[in-house]
Amino acid sequence: MGSNQETECIGGVCTTTTRFVDGHGNEVGSKSEEQPRDDYCAKNPSSQQCKQSSFGGACQGGFTCEGDAVQCALAREVYQRNCQWFKDPSPEMKAAGDAAVAGGAQPEGHPGKSGQEVEISLAGQLDQLDRLGGGCPTDVSLSVVGHQVVLPFSQMCSSLNMVGQIAVAICLIWAAIIVFKE
Known part of the structure; x- marks a missing residue:
């Protein structure tokens, strides 16, 4: 028969649990003992529980x-x-960064390199295709207690289309605010 001990200190109290095992490694019993942390550390100064990190x-x-x-x-x-x-950047890195911020280190083909303003057209650049396939939902016909009931989803199509267009307009305005915000 053997045993192993495990100690855990929480706050000012250390709890030592001793587990007893038989020859096959099965636990056959255990006991716990609590003591103040100071007392435990005085008896076990090299314990991991007593070391201060x-x-x-x-x-x-x-x-x-x-x-x-x-x-x-x-x-x-x-x-x-x-x-x-x-760490501080090297003088070369700092000089390159300062030049880029000042507009002096623009790569070939950069619109600002020529010194003239360049107009960029976004017409046709914003994709507004309906990714869900679009179209109006069809009316649904249900049989309820022997009677045929039709749910007219197709009548909501024009209203939902208008709501969708308003949502797209709001998103485009919000995108413009983000892009052109100072």
């Missing part, structure tokens, strides 16, 4: 971490990515 560092000064290996690995990854993301 900490990390720190600056991009120029290096990285330090103590405690849980997984937390340290995650903290190191975040540290490296932040240092890479926030």
Whole structure:
């Protein structure tokens, strides 16, 4: 017969659970013992539950971490990515960016390269085809308690068409507001 122990500390209380197993590995019993965290850590200073994790560092000064290996690995990854993301650009990269913002680094064929305004026509560029096939729904005929009842869906077609056109107009106006907003 054997046993294994597992300890979990939540807040200021540590609970140690001992599981007893037979020769086949089947659990035959268990017991739990609670004690204050300070008492548990005084008896078990090297326990993972008692170690305090900490990390720190600056991009120029290096990285330090103590405690849980997984937390340290995650903290190191975040540290490296932040240092890479926030590093100052090279003078060449900064000069290229400044030139692009000022309008001086336009590629061949760019409309602004000639120095003249270019008119772009959107006529025919906006596709308003009905992707659902369009058309009016047909009337539906149902038999209810021996009587034939017709649901006249075709009469709603003109109203629904008008609602659809209004929805398209609203979307086009909203798109223009987004494009031309200062």
